Amino acid sequence: MTTSEPLEGAALDAAVKRNAIVLTAATAFGGSMMPIAVAFGGLAGVYLLGPDKSLATVPVTALTLGSAVATIPAAILMARIGRRAGLVLGAVPGILGGVLTALAIVAGSFWLFAAASILIGASAAFGQQYRFAAVDAGTEMARSRALGLVMAGGILAAVIGPQAAILTRDLFSPIPFAGAYASIAVLAVVGALIVSRVRDLVPPRPRGSSHDRGRPLLVIMRQPRFIAAVLCGMASYAMMSLVMTAAPIAMVGCGLTQDDAALGIQWHVLAMFAPSYFTGRLIERFGKNAIVIAGLLILCACSVVAIAGITLAHFWIALVLLGIGWNFGFVGATAMLTETYRPEERGRVQGLNDFLIFAMSALASFFAGVLIGGPGWIAVNSIVFPTVALALAALALASLARGTIARPSP
Template sequence: MDAQNMLELDRKVRRNAFVLMAANAVNGSILPIAVTLGGLAGVYLLGPDKSLATLPVTASTVGSALTTIPAAMLMSRIGRRRGFVLGAAPAVLGGLLATYALMQGTFALFVVALFLIGMSGAFNQQYRFAAIDAGSMAVRTKAMSLVMAGGIFSGILGPQAIILTNDWLSPIAFAGSFLAAAGLGFIGLLIAGFVRDVAPPREEPRAHGGPAGRPLREIARQPRFIAAVLCAISSYALMSLVMTAAPLAMIGCGLTQNDAALGIQWHVLAMFAPSFFTGRLIVRFGKDRIVIAGMALLTACAVVGLSGITLAHFWITLILLGLGWNFGFIGATSMLSETYRPEEKGRVQGLNDFLVLGSAAMASLLSGKLIGGPGWAFINMIVFPVVMVSLIALTWAFLLRRSTSREKA
């Protein structure tokens, strides 16, 4: 591609990034609603038994995990715009169904509703990949950061929607907020219609009709791929484990529902606010160092979580958790982009998100069991060994890469 065409493509990528950021801001705001209220609504519907209280939140993560590969493959065939529009529909349906389930007092139906919301979340995961479909490397990295920065607004919209709409359908607790979630999903669907495809939607076939590129097994054996996925899993699963437990832990320590909602708001803001400059940091310092910084922040989050149970302790824990997720997850996503060719992106991105969100789903379910058993302190202790495994994998991949470079030299 000549310089003039590349400049034009970069312009389209930048324009698309702003649309994707807006879609991420609105559709992403449904996650804080589901996370903050999913466990509390579970307690409301189940009674005092907390062991299954986080099952709705887990169902949301499972819905995302099971839909990641189909979402990625669907978009590789029909394009990003139609994929994002189609993917926003389950959030609308899930919000309406959750409202009805709460009004009827049906726990099982509420779990199904959050599963649908999770399905929509799998399509939201593709926003960051859509930002790097085309364009120069510098523009793609900054576009991904801009798209992820949409989470800043979702971090405000979601918790504020809880505070402003929770009494809409009083005396039915939480129903008004899930009705608002359905409305947000519909607005997100409309915004997604403005996304433009900047790369061919269909993978190029081989002569014998199979998909182009290397076998997925060969790609997944690369040390760089293994390290990237492990670091992404650690960042996301630890975030899911601690974040899911935090609202229940806060209520259990005598804090209010609004305290929990605002804590999640600070957490989501911390998750996405650094995205305005994470891309620049990656360009300047390298992906590996940013991932290591993320792991250090996750460790600091656990240290603060173990230090006390005041409102300040919970909020600082959640803020550090969000910052650690941002550096760890975005850095790992950038690392992953080094391991596949353009024609392989659909399968590799789908596999990555399936593994990451599948692990997050298990962490979410485990969170409910642990908060009702060993408790908040034990949940924070889990952070340390998981971070250690990630750092070992990252070091292993780095040493192998350096050794290979020396041999080639």
């Protein structure tokens, strides 16, 4: 439902909380698509390609590329037609992608599989807008807690996605993986039905309207705080994508089973979203910078564990640390970003932010295949350290410059 008159004060915060609950439930199902596609994308690529692993992660790269390409259109579309309509429409490519990837595996077509994966990634880009929909309005405390609650919906997605994949993987036996990808279409439908209950708290901008568009993007992008937020978000997401994409292939290559790999991704996704129950409160208490720094350092700890050994315990502990580090780094960076734009600028800035993050993540997932098929698992994890150092440097410079703007009251 939409609102015909603006809400204020406690009523607005109550509406923000209700939206957060709906978005959390939608995340549990719609957000399950990506864990399935990531857990089995590289393995299905190996199945379709044979012994050459260098291109096996191209389908996972296609997922991230689809997200990168769709981020700005998703943000613009929602600014035009509202959150609810935009989020429902965003499930359509997920439904089509699930059907087409399943058909591609049955047909034995690697490149159709990779192309159809782009659609799943595009749908995920709309899903990434859930976190922005949670912070469209309300007080600072209400927004922080809503953001944490929506991100915590990924806990359910972490259980629903991998378990659905394991249960349906052999649905079209003897052809593996096709059933898991067919389940993506079903999950996308359920997510769309749930998200249709979201309430638009910010009126959509009329088509062709140029009134109150805010500052030019270049002006916004020159803010040190914006640069730091984007770089920290890129580092958190890209390094997570790099290690996560390579992990299932590395695990199977080290003698572990496909189910070990799927459960490893499940533990990883749980670790990505479980901290969200208290990340918002940690940000309130310790500040955005401290949480981002903690996340980046935990990413480094993940790589230390991964380099230390190749047992099941090493892989699973590393993947758990990878998830926690991503959560603190990414959620903290998202909260930082909200300081750099005004309400009328949110669609363009959020779209640009997600485009940059997913474009870098697409590159990371592609090079995961190149590295795992060449230098190996240690090389994958070694890249994390200089990337984190760059993000920390940007954050330090932004803190010195104190280049933030005050967020106007909703």
